[in-house]
Amino acid sequence: MAFLPNSLVTLALLSILACAAQGQLSASFYSTTCPNLQTVVRSAMAQAVAKEPRMAASILRLFFHDCFVNGCDGSILLDDTPTFTGEKSAGPNANSARGFDVIDTIKSQVEAACKATVSCADILALATRDGVNLLGGPTWTVQLGRRDARTASQSAANSNLPGPGSSLSTLISMFAAKGLSASDMTALSGAHTIGQAQCQFFRGRITGGDTNINATFAALRRQTCPMTGGNSNLAPIDVQSPIKFDNGYYQDLVGRRGLFHSDQELFNGGSQDSLVRLYSTNGAKFAADFAKAMIKLGNLSPLTGSNGEVRLNCRKVN
């Protein structure tokens, strides 16, 4: 910087310091400390998704459930211990959140390439992006530099995550509480274009609880989700293409084939109807908005700098 006037040098230094003080994430965070990071994560996810395409969905959901509970800090990955009850056993996650073993596999490969350098929270953010893209969805630049929490909050997991019976106003306010707009919420809900759900979460809707439902669709779902029993029987959330990341979810909603009550709330005569209609016919617009909203989701209250730690094993604090 010898050729720059002093004032410019000072300005550059000040802005670097300001970045650090605000704890901002950066795309190049590991470019010198772990240059192969993104290649390692991508190929591990490619393997996992080839073995089981649903895994892309399961990892995406883990990321959402991590970020919505005190920020994207890998807290959902911590195992319960005799003296600590974390997020894994919270209502929205118990017997439902999955993919932890895949995160462990990626973490051990990343540790082999770059010891004690990359946080579990960042690995989850990268794996999520790659899973979406591997199923045909968009890609985006993942901001990095998150650190891992030393704790987790079961009560926050129970109160901050929306449930499948939520109304539109509840959904909007729960996302607003995280600084996400109603449009962000509608775009992020397009994640339900992939993955599976258990009967217990949509039984009410298909057995007479909802009027805004296509009768043929309800009858189809009742074949494997009876009035009693079969609580954990699975059904695709997007009836059309559950292993393709496309705009089929919004077409389902317009056809009143949303699986959860909460899904159909986005197209039930309310404020999100027009956006749902737009996404149902314009897959490229959905893909672009989804990517933008995922970056916002990933920026929720990260631990940075010397806060938290880089966990060596994603399941336990160092």
Ligand code: HEM
């Ligand atoms: C808007 C409020 C939301 C509600 C009420 C909701 C609720 C649910 C429920 C009940 C399941 C089924 C879990 C099971 O059967 O074990 C599920 C699955 C899923 N959710 Fe959501 N979700 C919401 C938003 C989101 C968001 C924002 C994302 C990601 C950005 C997401 C991603 C997923 C994925 C990918 C699955 C399938 C997981 C798998 O197959 O393992 N969801 N969601």
